[in-house]
Amino acid sequence: MLAYSLRRLLVAIPTILLLIVACFFLMHFAPGGPFTSERPLPPAVLANIEARYGLDQPLWKQLWDYLYNIVVHFDFGPSFKFKDRDVNDIIAQGFPISLTYGSLSFLVATSVGVGLGIAAAIKHNSWIDYFAVGLGIAAQALPNFIMGPILILTFTLWLGWLPGGGWNGGQWPYLIMPVIALATSYMGSIARITRSSMLEVLNSNFIRTARAKGLPTRTVIWRHALKPTLLPVVSYLGPVFVYVLTGSVFVDIYFSTGGLGQAYVGSALSRDYAVLLGVTILYGALTVVVNLLTDLAYAWFDPKIRY
Amino acid sequence: MLGKSQKAAHLAESVTDYTVIQGRSLWQDARMRFVRNKAAMASVFVLSLIVLFTIIGPYFAVWDNEEIDWNVIGDVRGMGMPSLETGHFFGVDDLGRDLYSRVIQATTTSLLVGLIGAATALIVGTCYGIAAGYIGGRVDSVMMRFVDILLAIPATLIIILLLVVAGRSFFMLFLALGAVGWLTMSRIVRGQTLTLKNREFIEAARAAGVSEFTIMYRHILPNLLGVVIVYASLLVPEMILTESFISFLGLGISEPYTSLGRLIAEGAGTMAYGTLWQLMFPLTFYVAIIISMFFIGDGLRDALDPKDR
Numbered sequence: 001m002l003a004y005s006l007r008r009l010l011v012a013i014p015t016i017l018l019l020i021v022a023c024f025f026l027m028h029f030a031p032g033g034p035f036t037s038e039r040p041l042p043p044a045v046l047a048n049i050e051a052r053y054g055l056d057q058p059l060w061k062q063l064w065d066y067l068y069n070i071v072v073h074f075d076f077g078p079s080f081k082f083k084d085r086d087v088n089d090i091i092a093q094g095f096p097i098s099l100t101y102g103s104l105s106f107l108v109a110t111s112v113g114v115g116l117g118i119a120a121a122i123k124h125n126s127w128i129d130y131f132a133v134g135l136g137i138a139a140q141a142l143p144n145f146i147m148g149p150i151l152i153l154t155f156t157l158w159l160g161w162l163p164g165g166g167w168n169g170g171q172w173p174y175l176i177m178p179v180i181a182l183a184t185s186y187m188g189s190i191a192r193i194t195r196s197s198m199l200e201v202l203n204s205n206f207i208r209t210a211r212a213k214g215l216p217t218r219t220v221i222w223r224h225a226l227k228p229t230l231l232p233v234v235s236y237l238g239p240v241f242v243y244v245l246t247g248s249v250f251v252d253i254y255f256s257t258g259g260l261g262q263a264y265v266g267s268a269l270s271r272d273y274a275v276l277l278g279v280t281i282l283y284g285a286l287t288v289v290v291n292l293l294t295d296l297a298y299a300w301f302d303p304k305i306r307y
Numbered sequence: 308m309l310g311k312s313q314k315a316a317h318l319a320e321s322v323t324d325y326t327v328i329q330g331r332s333l334w335q336d337a338r339m340r341f342v343r344n345k346a347a348m349a350s351v352f353v354l355s356l357i358v359l360f361t362i363i364g365p366y367f368a369v370w371d372n373e374e375i376d377w378n379v380i381g382d383v384r385g386m387g388m389p390s391l392e393t394g395h396f397f398g399v400d401d402l403g404r405d406l407y408s409r410v411i412q413a414t415t416t417s418l419l420v421g422l423i424g425a426a427t428a429l430i431v432g433t434c435y436g437i438a439a440g441y442i443g444g445r446v447d448s449v450m451m452r453f454v455d456i457l458l459a460i461p462a463t464l465i466i467i468l469l470l471v472v473a474g475r476s477f478f479m480l481f482l483a484l485g486a487v488g489w490l491t492m493s494r495i496v497r498g499q500t501l502t503l504k505n506r507e508f509i510e511a512a513r514a515a516g517v518s519e520f521t522i523m524y525r526h527i528l529p530n531l532l533g534v535v536i537v538y539a540s541l542l543v544p545e546m547i548l549t550e551s552f553i554s555f556l557g558l559g560i561s562e563p564y565t566s567l568g569r570l571i572a573e574g575a576g577t578m579a580y581g582t583l584w585q586l587m588f589p590l591t592f593y594v595a596i597i598i599s600m601f602f603i604g605d606g607l608r609d610a611l612d613p614k615d616r
Contacts, residue, residue, distance in 0.1 A: 026469075138598075141594050141597040141598045143548055146571065149574070153578055153586075250552065250556065268467055268471045271471065284460040287460065
């Protein structure tokens, strides 16, 4: 187990480094920078600006500095658009917000989805089952950017119960709609995965044996069926994390929560490559780490896997 | 000499008449299972209606999708409603453009994005996966490590990055969607190839002197087709979802072209002014397409992969 963890870690680190290098080159060869405007700058001014951001250095030197600063100082460099803030400031400001509602919707989706899936499988072919399956399929067709307008239409414009956006220090009325909008779609996926996995487990021989020796249904389900049921769900948590990351981009824009997504799209539109790169690398690295954790959790969860 | 006895001729006929005892092939079997699946068949029907609508619909359009109706632009809420009299069957959008024509254009775009994106992913992913799995060894591990690295980056972020760096266009959008879609496909194909390539019939083909390329093309590819089709059909709605998400953020296709995600974004932006039809028409088309795609994909999986039920 330890050897396996170390080996996976050894793969994850070069992955992150390669990610940084690839993104760096993508940015460098992009036509048109943040300093190209309709009114061309005098060459002397442009040279000064480029010197200020280190863009006059040879390419390998720039790459080395960029890598060195990220790895050693965890510093993503200055923003090209905002004179007084660097990329770290922007991340430090937006990331805690994205993290708050992101982890909340992660929790909501996983618990509701797993609960719904288990209920549907236990009461197979009952109205609970049909309800859960219908809800699961409908939820998958309602991704965050569809749920957002529907929620605002219902709860802000018609009922007037919830504020239509903003953050306000993360008070709960401001949290409800972003969390639901983000959670719905993959809540549906988790419910469907849990249901089909539970059905398969309930039909297997060891469950029949457990029933045959007279265990009460509750014990059969919680003691014997739950763990193998959750295996595919655990392996799905990595993709779920990616959904939350990209979904947060939408939530930040639509609900004006002020998270990292707003900075991301803003920088994409204004070609502020430094911010764009910094956020992409941060999210990519987080994804690698979460995938690593998921794999480790999976190895711990599944007694059949030996490494 | 053997005479033409009626009995012998009859006997010969029933021996050579294969139709009497012909079994059902895998594909016939799959088709029967698919046709029996009510949800999938209903979805095929709905989807055909939508496709038909995008083909025939333009002939009934009174307004062009770029044309601005100056009569209603001052009072979109009061006069831009869906109505048969003005010729705006679905109403007009915020700028007085006919929503009927725009929805048709957007639906076409979204369907094309789904199909072309999935097709690109299918072709590239299959070739890559077969090559990696069949060649095996060090080539395989290098090729798959490359895929693992690309898979580690959130796909939507890659697409946004590509669109920003290379400029926004139809071509770039298809390319970017295809560029992320093939990764999972290649993994699935490689796994299947690995289990196939050690089977006896491959060994027999090799012993008979069939070239490596022909083995891949004629013996491995047809056996992969079921899995590949199932995954591709699930990829289509995913592509449409991703494209709509990016368009919603305003980073997708640019005006005058539009896609359903963009129309939904515009409708969502103006719904506070009481022009709900601007949200509801694109939303209905969108949800209908996505749900029927899901059901078709599920139906195909049940039909082609009978053990996974």
